[in-house]
Amino acid sequence: MPNIITDLKDVRISQAALMPWMTALLPLSAFSTNFSPEAADKLDTVKVPVIGMPSASSDFAGDYTANADSQASSVPVVLNRHKYKTVHMTAREADTTAIPLLEKLVATAAQQLAIDVMTDIFSCITAENYGSPAIPAIAAEDFNYKSIVKIREACAQGNMPQEQRALILDNSFFSSLLADDIVARSFITPLAQQGVVEARINRIAGFDLYETTCVPGNGEDLVGFAAHPSSLAIAMRYLTPVADYSEAGAVTDPVTGLTFGYLRHSDTRSNKVYITLEALYGFKVIRPDGLKRIVSKPASSPATDDESA
Numbered sequence: 001m002p003n004i005i006t007d008l009k010d011v012r013i014s015q016a017a018l019m020p021w022m023t024a025l026l027p028l029s030a031f032s033t034n035f036s037p038e039a040a041d042k043l044d045t046v047k048v049p050v051i052g053m054p055s056a057s058s059d060f061a062g063d064y065t066a067n068a069d070s071q072a073s074s075v076p077v078v079l080n081r082h083k084y085k086t087v088h089m090t091a092r093e094a095d096t097t098a099i100p101l102l103e104k105l106v107a108t109a110a111q112q113l114a115i116d117v118m119t120d121i122f123s124c125i126t127a128e129n130y131g132s133p134a135i136p137a138i139a140a141e142d143f144n145y146k147s148i149v150k151i152r153e154a155c156a157q158g159n160m161p162q163e164q165r166a167l168i169l170d171n172s173f174f175s176s177l178l179a180d181d182i183v184a185r186s187f188i189t190p191l192a193q194q195g196v197v198e199a200r201i202n203r204i205a206g207f208d209l210y211e212t213t214c215v216p217g218n219g220e221d222l223v224g225f226a227a228h229p230s231s232l233a234i235a236m237r238y239l240t241p242v243a244d245y246s247e248a249g250a251v252t253d254p255v256t257g258l259t260f261g262y263l264r265h266s267d268t269r270s271n272k273v274y275i276t277l278e279a280l281y282g283f284k285v286i287r288p289d290g291l292k293r294i295v296s297k298p299a300s301s302p303a304t305d306d307e308s309a
Helices: 008-030 091-096 099-122 145-157 171-178 181-185 190-197
Strands: 032-040 045-054 070-078 081-090 166-170 207-212 222-227 232-239 247-252 259-267 272-285 291-295
Touching (some): 032 259, 070 272, 081 099, 099 272, 145 181
Antiparallel strands (some): 166 222, 247 259
């Protein structure tokens, strides 16, 4: 069982960090996951359930058990990644500073930790693991609704299941999509006003849509990808502390299970109080045909007078 944070001040600070942590890691819900506050050690193995495509239906021939297999399985994922972010204050500052300031420091740390974790996970999305893109390279300024329709066609040609498809885009490509006429006109109805007010598009052309700043280029100009949950397995647990801390515990979103560890400790030599947030996780490529990479190309240069003549 994970440690329980009991100090009221620590509870308030850790809960303030939970929202930016969850928000930054939201695109991970597009994949197969097993997140939990259960305690674990680095290099432990977690089984991640993965549901793929069912087998074809059968003509009845006297036995209902024939052809009953489906691609439901679990994949072992090793918790071999451990990242942390620490903030600190002097003991006097911690005692005299209003709680909201410390909350903001820790919330910022949680957001940065989440960004680093997701960037690390997305580092596996390469041509070696998922193949060359069946989608032509495109510049951000040319990305629009029709581009997504082409991505949809590429997913269909690759036999990616239609259900649970997601599209994860770099913020520059997402911004270009917001300005597309077809997308903009869909915001006219009152139910779609969040697209204008909050710059949110929840679904488009059969995809759940996520914007992020955490798509690494990976040396291949990667700017996004269309994915099915069967493409990648991710596990996350609470790292069991081995030392004594003033406060230590797992901070978890009850819906997704996304978890980070919270540690408060002090250094009597420097008279400082430290708060550390840490993440223990692992990931594993599953089905290469469950993901289609999107790569960028340079924006087209405007024609010169000589070229337009």
